[in-house]
Amino acid sequence: MSDHHKDDGSRVETFDARSPSRRRFLKSMGASGLAAATAPAWAQIAQASQSQAEPVEPRDDGAPGEGEQQIQLIVNGVEHTLNVKPNAVLLDVLRDRLELTGTKKGCDQGQCGACTLLVNDTAINSCLSLAVSHDGDEITTIEELSQGDELHPVQAAFWAHDAYQCGYCTSGQIMSAVAILNDDNIGSDDASVREAMSGNICRCGAYKNILAAVQDARGKMKGAS
């Protein structure tokens, strides 16, 4: 029952969890650096505006409480300092602590994709990831995609193509689609997109429209570059 709360421990040990050098390293070399090399121009603009912003929001209450660990999460360009329990899941921290409720919990077991978001530009199931393993990471959620009233091309395409019904899996579908469209290793044909999107279940079965939206957005994102 508690399997999904176990930490795989693979990432935290490399750096001192609270070391500023780790954050600086990730900021310079990790997310944005890699994205700049591969992502289309549209995505780079979003990255740039993110790093310009990045106000520091001193959240939480100083020293961590008993059994807690202090971490920094750079969420949608805003740095948050948070004291979290070791069993706190990234998805729950974003929702319950930061009230970023756009990311949804569909199964809590990494099986449905509703909680998909980007960590350093890589799409992950945030329900499978402990918050403490993301100290210093840059996290992008659905809330960050649009620039004010202007929707991201993937969001606009989902709306235009009715690529949802209930809308509950939509944030995860969109975040996966953004990652896929920025991933040169994934083919642009329909079968490749279907395969790549298959970790995101849509129980309403709007797959036909989701595919149409992703392919439509592909053209628009390229057009922007």
Add this chain to the structure above:
Amino acid sequence: MSDSIIGAGPRRIDGRLKVSGAAPYAADHYPDNMAYGYGVFSTIASGRVTNIDLSEARRSPGVIDIFHHGHFPSLYHTPSSMMQGNKVEETRLPFEDDRVYYEGQFVALVVADSLENARAAAYKVKVSYDEEKAIANLDQGVKAHGTQKGKGNHSRGNPGASFESAAHSIDYTYATPVETHNPMEMHATVASWRGDRLHVYESSQGVLQEKGALAKIFGIAPNQIEVESPFIGSGFGSKLWMWPHAVTAAAASRETGRPVQVVVPRQQMFTTTGHRPETRQRLRLATDNQGRLVSVRHESINATSFTDQYVETCGSVTKSLYSCDNVLVSHETTRVNRGTPTSMRAPGAAPGLFALESAIDEMAIEAGIDPVEFRLNNYADRDESQDLPFSSNHIKDATRQAAEKFGWSKRTPEPGSMREGNEFVGYGMAACNWEAMRFPCDARVSLRADGTAYVTCATQDIGTGTYTIVAQAVSDVTGLPLERITVKLGDTSYPEGPLSGGSWTTATTLPAVAEASRKAIEQLKSHATSGQGAFSDVAAEDLSFENGQLSHNGRAMDYTEVLGAQRLASADGEAHTGGADTSKYSFRSFGAHFVEVRWDPGISNLRVSRVVSAIDVGRAINTLTARNQVEGAVVMGLGMAHFEATDYDHRNARPVNNNYAEYLVATHADQPEIDVILLDNPDYEFNEYGARGIGEIGITGMAAAVANAVYHATGKRIRELPISKDKLMEGIPEPQRA
């Protein structure tokens, strides 16, 4: 009525909220000081709780209280009447006693200050049981204690004698497993008490029914309760009625004095929030020499729980789809140690048409007639079960159009006769059918001085597009563009609207919304022609209103100016519209699915590659969302045909695949090419928009169409869902090994 907006395909008015993650679902609400409830669930399916050891859990950080059968407020049963508006499917209250009737039943609820703390403490609750022998499935139930009579039975003529004397006949039994709704959003409740008033955010297809049930259960007046469900991560029937988690959340909130959130974990979405029950269906059909049906018998048994009788009315469609003088439809139930079943998308019809339409295919083959031809010869022209004409029935047209578009004429009838490379290609088809229902509804429309319209109705948008079609109806009557219309739904404080189920929301809600819009215009005209009004010299009935302009004899004024001049906030209309008059017509929707499957026996691969569906639902209000409904139902029907089954350990009745990885549903990779034809034959006998509703019909018949195509591809008749690959591998010789 303007045709420009009704029957068009505008994108959804709530689309921006959905694509930007801003649509608020139940668990997205965080009232101040909210505590988190986390359930502890039974790990046996039958027996008693003998002890609950809380010593370790109580010491766990952040724990506020732990509820169980020895520590829970005394509550009341609801009469559970849909007509009274207080129905629940599981009438037993949570923690009512020490009995366990199914695995995954609430046995405790930990309330703590954070989700992490509640979950950690819940894992530390140690429950001891006195386990009894569980009834694990339908066969065990029938063997142990037989069956109970169900509802919806029907007979006419003499089906027994006509079967015996018929030229051709078949007698087969079909089986469908437990299927689980699995909406993407897990059931969730956020309950808060303020004094003796209860506020609930619920993921609900029926806020009014939940309000009514909570009022009965807590012994307070309905007007002390408010339930909100503006967005739900779908339900497919599992959220029509409140389940035990909502009662636990509301009770825990009252006891702890804090708002409490309870989310049902995915595993328990298979146990304590309903499911489509397991069925066994015996079909006996017979025809004369010409292939005309002379006897139809459809007898079904479904498994229900030990606490409640839920009847899956598998023969509901069989009564009237085909013309036949001699018909028997019967439903029985048997009790098993599972949670109470409930309606799942097209209850009765979905499993029932798998059996009926598979049997019709077998009957056609037995009689030596093409399955399409057989149906066209036997479809009923009137509802023989009620002796009423259909208000509108274009099933023959739907079948012909779909056959043509699909390319049915290219089919060679012999099984296994169509092959492309390594793949055997199978063509199959089946009819779709679903009742059209319409209930009373209230709605309110305000034409506001700022130039917008504000519409309220308590009904829900469960993902079908209700927000948008309500706005389309208001736009149709008032001429206001969609972007100036605000629609508010899913709140018990709004005028009474229907449960979102049964495909009746459109037909029920739109007439009330249209009538309320007309009344708002009437009030506007009354304001305009009153003593202080801009048209005080004109009679109200002489004033016209179009596209936001009031006018008379060439003098026109925007209605916002008229209201503004009198410092009035709005002109308002409230309406109540009635249900359907079912005394003159039988109202049903129709259609046909044509399916291509491909079977590669070498690598044991079966896939549905192509679907053409023609659907006759009267008028589609929004073609974009209507088409999406059918396409989605086809996908769910494909899952039903091919993948879906909740499996239970036959020794102890525990579900073994109650998660989203092992309960298989169709994914992106399973998506076939889908072509939906929406016939456009408005049914004005049913309502002024001619719309009958579209949520459910698309899943009906789909599993049979796949089964029939599989038979055509493989020569194997699979009568037990799902048509998993292992069932097709039976009889294939083992490969020779060196």
